[in-house]
Amino acid sequence: MLSIKSIDTYYGEVQALMDVSVEIGEKEIVAIIGSNGAGKSTLMKSIMGLVHPAKGTIEFKGEVISSLNTWDVVKKGVIYIPEGREVFPELSVLENLEMGAYSKKYSAKELKGKLDMAYDLFPRLKERQKQKAGSLSGGEQQMLAIARGLMSDPKLLMCDEPSLGLAPVIVDEMFDTIVRVNQEMKIPIIVVEQNAYMALTISQKAFVMENGRVVQSGDSQELISSPEIKKAYLGG
Amino acid sequence: MLNTILQLAVSGAALGFVYALVGIEYSLIWNATGLLNFSHDKIITLGAYVAAGLFFTKMGLPIPVSFILSIVVMILVGFLMATVVLNPLRKMTTIFTIMGTILFGKMIYELIRLLYGSAPFTVPGLMTGTVHIGSLVIAKSNVYIIVIAVIVVAALQIFMQTTKTGKAMRCVQQNKKASELMGINVKQNIRITAAISSVICLIIGFMVIPLYTVSLSMASMIGLKGFAAGVVGGFGFLPGCIVGGIVVGLIESASVLVIPSVYKDAVAFLVLIIFLLIKPTGILGKKS
Ligand SMILES: Nc1ncnc2c1ncn2[C@@H]1O[C@H](COP(=O)(O)OP(=O)(O)OP(=O)(O)O)[C@@H](O)[C@H]1O
Ligand SMILES: [Mg+2]
Numbered sequence: 234m235l236s237i238k239s240i241d242t243y244y245g246e247v248q249a250l251m252d253v254s255v256e257i258g259e260k261e262i263v264a265i266i267g268s269n270g271a272g273k274s275t276l277m278k279s280i281m282g283l284v285h286p287a288k289g290t291i292e293f294k295g296e297v298i299s300s301l302n303t304w305d306v307v308k309k310g311v312i313y314i315p316e317g318r319e320v321f322p323e324l325s326v327l328e329n330l331e332m333g334a335y336s337k338k339y340s341a342k343e344l345k346g347k348l349d350m351a352y353d354l355f356p357r358l359k360e361r362q363k364q365k366a367g368s369l370s371g372g373e374q375q376m377l378a379i380a381r382g383l384m385s386d387p388k389l390l391m392c393d394e395p396s397l398g399l400a401p402v403i404v405d406e407m408f409d410t411i412v413r414v415n416q417e418m419k420i421p422i423i424v425v426e427q428n429a430y431m432a433l434t435i436s437q438k439a440f441v442m443e444n445g446r447v448v449q450s451g452d453s454q455e456l457i458s459s460p461e462i463k464k465a466y467l468g469g
Numbered sequence: 470m471l472n473t474i475l476q477l478a479v480s481g482a483a484l485g486f487v488y489a490l491v492g493i494e495y496s497l498i499w500n501a502t503g504l505l506n507f508s509h510d511k512i513i514t515l516g517a518y519v520a521a522g523l524f525f526t527k528m529g530l531p532i533p534v535s536f537i538l539s540i541v542v543m544i545l546v547g548f549l550m551a552t553v554v555l556n557p558l559r560k561m562t563t564i565f566t567i568m569g570t571i572l573f574g575k576m577i578y579e580l581i582r583l584l585y586g587s588a589p590f591t592v593p594g595l596m597t598g599t600v601h602i603g604s605l606v607i608a609k610s611n612v613y614i615i616v617i618a619v620i621v622v623a624a625l626q627i628f629m630q631t632t633k634t635g636k637a638m639r640c641v642q643q644n645k646k647a648s649e650l651m652g653i654n655v656k657q658n659i660r661i662t663a664a665i666s667s668v669i670c671l672i673i674g675f676m677v678i679p680l681y682t683v684s685l686s687m688a689s690m691i692g693l694k695g696f697a698a699g700v701v702g703g704f705g706f707l708p709g710c711i712v713g714g715i716v717v718g719l720i721e722s723a724s725v726l727v728i729p730s731v732y733k734d735a736v737a738f739l740v741l742i743i744f745l746l747i748k749p750t751g752i753l754g755k756k757s
Contacts, residue, residue, distance in 0.1 A: 281650065307652035319647040321640050332640055336652030
């Protein structure tokens, strides 16, 4: 469904991705793990057209998307929930959700249906729908970011560090939700995570990044028991 | 005495609404791009010249037709400004962005001077006359200004709160990256914002013709005072521009009761300095 073929991405003179290739199939959850500065977010940004790779191509459903503007990538159904939530602080929770559907031309009824789905996933958002997003707690903002991402009926969802800064109970809830979205909406999900154990547990496939390169990839279950991965990312 | 005060209040309010619209016009650009548009007074002037000079005087079209055609021209001017100045410059260092908008203004200024010369002219019969309420005499131009300004403010508010493009404008103000990730074409949205801003400039330029005549320098003072109004009310915050504009307009207008009117122009800037010293966030401004 998504195929990234040996891309190089730079920030000015600094090369952040080197010859990165990643394949994402239909309906699977794929984990991307690696330490700080490994290039995980840069890979996501390259897919979204927030930065453009200098070399290589990115194909989504057989179409090259690596030179498109971000908004056009979104129109193709690729949705990125960036690290750090990035909700619209001065807009209400409801307005934030509505903006999630910006790329779609929904009828009032369809929009209502999407909102119900979002509130069903995160009932807490419904209670706070009139509240400004900036006044939500960090965890609630993360829920809003995910719910907002789902409003446009994505064909591919990418979550960047959804567990960052959340309490352990909420982290479990968050990963449960990701699995639920994957099963109910039948869409592939890319999960970028520092929390490698969780990411490997819920995913079928994983890519390990280091210094701008993919250094290992394969079946998540196998990776979780590999001694190298254990040592580097799972704390022994 | 009471009549004098009421008259000053009405003319002060009218001036205040002019400043408020100036504040709104440049705040829209500031909010969307983080750029101070130093060409805004030239765009106001251009609006007056296009409507009054080109369509009305040169082509002899009726005022309403001239005005509507001018809207079209000013939308194009806004698109042009966004495409050649705002979008390319907004990620650069301040010095480039300042120079960029100043030079854009300079080009407009020279263009007007080339086409129309530097002699000021008036539009006979435009918003002239007075209305009498009891013994109170009010210039019709003041009434027009207040009514038009209120309509513009209300229309803008409705647009920003209810339309898809208006909501997207608020998103672009708050977070450009997240806006792009919602599928908003940020460059296009900034072009639309610039078009709205320059149409407001046209309205300002047109409204003040009875007060200042059409001349190359007609907008330099209101340009500065509108900036002051924005700071006094709360920088970058549209309701703040309205409050700040009216406060500055009323104080300026009332000042002639106590000081010679030649110093009137200094009053707005005195208010500005006082606010910068005491409450730099402005009357309605939030702490950032
Ligand atoms: N906007 C930028 N400008 C310049 N360099 C950048 C920029 N963003 C990231 N980098 C650099 O690119 C490299 C990869 O960064 P990236 O954000 O992709 O890492 P990451 O794997 O997502 O890390 P983390 O887990 O901390 O989020 C880092 O060395 C970083 O300093
Ligand atoms: Mg990252």
